[in-house]
Amino acid sequence: MNHRSNPRFTTFASALCLALAATLAPAAHAASQPSKTDKAAAPQSASAPLPANAIARVNNVLITQDELDQAVRATNAPDTPQLRTGLKNQLIARELFRQAAAKAHYDTKPQVIAAVEQAKTIAMTQAYLRDQVKPAPVTDADVKAKYDAIVATLGENEYKPSVIAVKDADTANKILDQLKKGTDFAQLAKQYSQGPNAAQGGALNWISFKTPIQPGNTQNWPQPLAEALVKLPQGAVSSAPVQVGDVYWILRVDEKRPTQVPQLDQAQAELRKQLEQIALEKATAQVVGYLVKNAQIQQ
Known part of the structure; x- marks a missing residue:
């Protein structure tokens, strides 16, 4: 089962993070983590000062200010001290879970390996499409022509x-x-x-x-x-x-x-969005057509 795409698992894991985070609130300054890019850093004393961009250390793994800022943005909620404290504790709880799972060698479980491969495939495909699908730019003249064409049908x-x-x-x-x-x-x-x-x-x-x-x-x-x-x-x-x-x-x-005809300046944002979507679909179809033409597909 792919836990990354299982809503029940996601909800369960989130609930665990919240529950564990609640136990951390009285001791939010306790240990956190070296930066996610420095998991193998030399061990640090639990009482050693945190680096400038770190907010916590969990068993020598740093949780950074950047990670907390990203979590705050993802909530789309007002940025308050209470929100930041809660999210920091959730990040600590999540890192504790990660470390416990790694220690128990969950990274070798088939479902985890499959999930990693799926995530890799998605990221790789998205990166390829960003590089290869090049929609034609939508100009102001294109928007005006679309507007005129619609008005002519009214x-x-x-x-x-x-x-x-x-x-x-x-x-x-x-x-x-x-x-x-x-x-x-x-x-x-x-x-x-x-x-x-x-x-x-x-x-x-x-x-x-x-x-x-x-x-x-x-x-x-x-x-x-x-x-x-x-x-x-x-x-x-x-x-x-x-x-x-x-x-x-x-x-x-x-x-x-x-009939109430909106002025061009009122309609142009929506018209541009529509034209950009059409251009994206056309460019994507061209890439798909090229790949199909040069592939051997048996059905």
């Missing part, structure tokens, strides 16, 4: 829809019957829908289409859904299921208003 009005998507016509018609009887749309979406945001009652973000609907200008919506949506007044539900492939959709227009 229509006069925008809609705040909710949807229910099911896999058969009988269920869709059953839902429509319940809606006509006054059953809450969101409740039915949570109960039946296999579509987006079902747990939120099927509610989607604002969407706008230039009308009449043109293929390719539907903001990634299936064209039949876009055409059905723009025909509905505010508060209305589609009178019949809209079939797209093997899925039957029921639409409701929760709100309708004149």
Whole structure:
């Protein structure tokens, strides 16, 4: 079993660290460690002064100020003396565990060796990808072009829809019957829908289409859904299921208003993020394609 990826083990180990740390609080100045980069340093007296960047010594192994600072940052909590004391004691407890495990030769156990190899593989792969995957830079002109392209697809009005998507016509018609009887749309979406945001009652973000609907200008919506949506007044539900492939959709227009187009400076951060993700995916696909092309793969 890989303890590094086992949440139950991680929680258990953390609890042990906290429990042991609590016993250290009255004697937090007791022994700590030589720096993690100097495990084989000559033994030091427990009463010897700590080096400048050390906060504790555990059986001749130093715990450094840098390690404590990193632990504080990882918590994303306000930096207080109480937090630092607690984290320092946890670092001491963790080092005691490490030393006890090493003394008992746990480093030779198969599950530990496997975990080390897995961590090595992950680190090696991540380093390789950082060096080899080179996404094309996203320029201000790219962001402006994306903004203009999106604005060009927007229509006069925008809609705040909710949807229910099911896999058969009988269920869709059953839902429509319940809606006509006054059953809450969101409740039915949570109960039946296999579509987006079902747990939120099927509610989607604002969407706008230039009308009449043109293929390719539907903001990634299936064209039949876009055409059905723009025909509905505010508060209305589609009178019949809209079939797209093997899925039957029921639409409701929760709100309708004149399209509100954000200024470029309001949208550019999100657009840049989207374009950078696309560039990263493209660069990654190129590396994968090259590796596949030059590999012998049998399946």
